Amino acid sequence: MSSVWFLVVHFLLLALISPIAVSQASTHDVDGIHLNIYRHTKSNSSLSSKSFAYYDKERAKALCLKLAHYVAADNTTSISTSQLPVKSMVALGGSGFYTKIGLGTPTNYYSMDIDSANAFTWLQCLPCSKHCHAQENSIFDPHTSQTHKYISCASSQCSLLKITTGSDPSCDATSNVCEYQQNYQDGSYSTGYLSQDLLTLSQSQTLSGFVYGCGQDNRGDFYGRSAEVLGLARDSLSMVGQLSSKFGYAFTYCLPTEGGQGGFLSFGSNSLGTPSAYKFTPLIQNSNSPTLYLVTLTGITVAGKPLAVSVSNYKIPTILDSGAAVTNLPASLLPTLRTTFAQIMSKKYKKVPASGGSDTCFYGSLSSVTEVPEIKLLFDGGADLTLGANNILIKGQIAGTVCLAFDLTPNNYEIGIIGSQQQLTFKVAYDISNSRVGFAAGGCT
Numbered sequence: 373m374s375s376v377w378f379l380v381v382h383f384l385l386l387a388l389i390s391p392i393a394v395s396q397a398s399t400h401d402v403d404g405i406h407l408n409i410y411r412h413t414k415s416n417s418s419l420s421s422k423s424f425a426y427y428d429k430e431r432a433k434a435l436c437l438k439l440a441h442y443v444a445a446d447n448t449t450s451i452s453t454s455q456l457p458v459k460s461m462v463a464l465g466g467s468g469f470y471t472k473i474g475l476g477t478p479t480n481y482y483s484m485d486i487d488s489a490n491a492f493t494w495l496q497c498l499p500c501s502k503h504c505h506a507q508e509n510s511i512f513d514p515h516t517s518q519t520h521k522y523i524s525c526a527s528s529q530c531s532l533l534k535i536t537t538g539s540d541p542s543c544d545a546t547s548n549v550c551e552y553q554q555n556y557q558d559g560s561y562s563t564g565y566l567s568q569d570l571l572t573l574s575q576s577q578t579l580s581g582f583v584y585g586c587g588q589d590n591r592g593d594f595y596g597r598s599a600e601v602l603g604l605a606r607d608s609l610s611m612v613g614q615l616s617s618k619f620g621y622a623f624t625y626c627l628p629t630e631g632g633q634g635g636f637l638s639f640g641s642n643s644l645g646t647p648s649a650y651k652f653t654p655l656i657q658n659s660n661s662p663t664l665y666l667v668t669l670t671g672i673t674v675a676g677k678p679l680a681v682s683v684s685n686y687k688i689p690t691i692l693d694s695g696a697a698v699t700n701l702p703a704s705l706l707p708t709l710r711t712t713f714a715q716i717m718s719k720k721y722k723k724v725p726a727s728g729g730s731d732t733c734f735y736g737s738l739s740s741v742t743e744v745p746e747i748k749l750l751f752d753g754g755a756d757l758t759l760g761a762n763n764i765l766i767k768g769q770i771a772g773t774v775c776l777a778f779d780l781t782p783n784n785y786e787i788g789i790i791g792s793q794q795q796l797t798f799k800v801a802y803d804i805s806n807s808r809v810g811f812a813a814g815g816c817t
Contacts, residue, residue: 405573405619405643409486409635411628412468412598425769427558427593428697428791429782434557435489435691436785439661469627469694469792470598471637474572475582476517482509482599486625486637488694488802491536491607491663492554494562494585495599502563502589508597514586519570522549522586529583529609530566536609541566552585560592562600573639579618583609604694605663606804615639621805626815627694627796629762634816644801650810653755656689657807665692665802667809669788671750672705674712681708690788692800692809698766699749700781700789709747713776716745724773732776733768741765741774749794755811763794 470485475495482495496504498513514520523529525543530550533541539553550566564587571582587600603610604623612623620641628635644650656666669690672679685704701709710732714723717734720743724733734741744761757763768775777793799815 405577405615405639407471407473407573407637409469409471409625409628409637410483411630411632411635412470429779430558431489431693431696432700432779432789433782435664435693435696435789436782436787437557438489438664439658439689439691439785439787469635471602473602475512475584476514476569477519478517479570479572480510480512482512483507483597484600484602485598486602486604486694488604489664489691490601490695491603491605491610491613492533492552492585492601493583493603493609493611494552494554494564494587494601496562496590497564497567497586497588500588503591504587505590506597507599509599512586512599514567514569517569519580521568522547523566523568523583524548525550527566529568532609533566536603536607554585556592558592562587562590564588564590579615582614606665607663610663612639612802612804616804622801622803624799624801625694626799627792628816629796632797632816636816641805644803644810647810650799650801650812651753651755652803652808652810653751653753655802655804655807655809658689665809666690667692667790668752669749669790670752672709673746673748673750674709675716675745676748677712679705679708679712681705688786688788690790692790692795694792694795696789696791697793698777698779698791699794700779700787700791702781702786702788703784704786705788706778706780709778710776713745713747724768724770724775732778733770733773734775735772736774737772738762738765738767738774749790753808755809757790757794757798757811758813759794763796766793 470483472481472483474481484495496507496511498511500511504511525548527550530541533552537552537554539555542551544551551563552566553563555561562585564585566583567586568581568583571579590600604612607613612621619639622641622644624638624643626634626636653667656668658666667690669686669688671686681704688702714732721734721736721741724735742761744764747759747764749757749759764777765774766777781787781789797814797816799812801810803810
């Protein structure tokens, strides 16, 4: 980012710079935090004319690239680093879930897209020296906040940006302000100042010194009209990481169906509730992609019967992701799932000729196609996601059709991605301190 446009406000920045550290509370808050989750609609989306499927595929590509050099348990799965862009993070995708947070003093509230695969939190800020897109709320003006401060280039937070964003930070020599650059695989990006301010999550729950990006040049296709991204990945600068010292290193969400109620995002150890309510599976630690939530898929059943594939076909890294709309499976699994599912569905519903990238679609609507065989995703440790019709089918690109909400992992990667459609209405608990994630049905109530 050019330093020229900083000169206009550098005297003000000098007065506001502060190297900061998130408060290290010795005990965790007993109340935890509970936020509502909402869904964007196509009518309030700022995406271009490209299809939502396109953005979801771009996200899947980026997730695969992020797992560069991952070697599966049988040492057969490897991705060359030559395929990985020098500066790119996971594309924003198209699942379209958001929550609202308060920022600054006095507090103003902003809609923020939740993203479990990206760590960095940023929002658009005035004066929008380069570019800001339209958003639902007024754009945040840091100069009106009594608690806002810019973060210096010498701060520890600035030095962590390479890990958090995937891009080296820069420094304005005149103002000594740390500048971030967040690039996404689909070409979208945000650049601006690294900042801190008071974060308000409820009337009684706040966090001083919350670190985030104050975006001055924000370009690309962003889903909905949010202020922008709330990073939930495993990282010290993510929303989860910064809240962990005060509330515990855990969070839980329930993603609502379209038009559904009861979606929520909770932070802290107390958000887990009663552990016996969940079926847990271990989170896999991977040094090449430590921020992603990786689990071990051990099997898939359709109508109670296992897929006719070798057990070794499941030896793939599998990402649990809130931002991908549908689940991606590699060629070693998806064709068999499609064939098995279609054989059962075709007995009741007329199959649509293969087109538009999907060969598993049927005539009907989501409300009329109700006799759908159960699909169960099985995970290490005995956890599972038992999927009903609302987790299995999505509207087809052809009017009056529905399609199987599973897609082929791009570029022949032997990687699985569990998307948001398969997580709808489940309570998903990320117990990061104990390196596990749990599933409980009927979470959005």
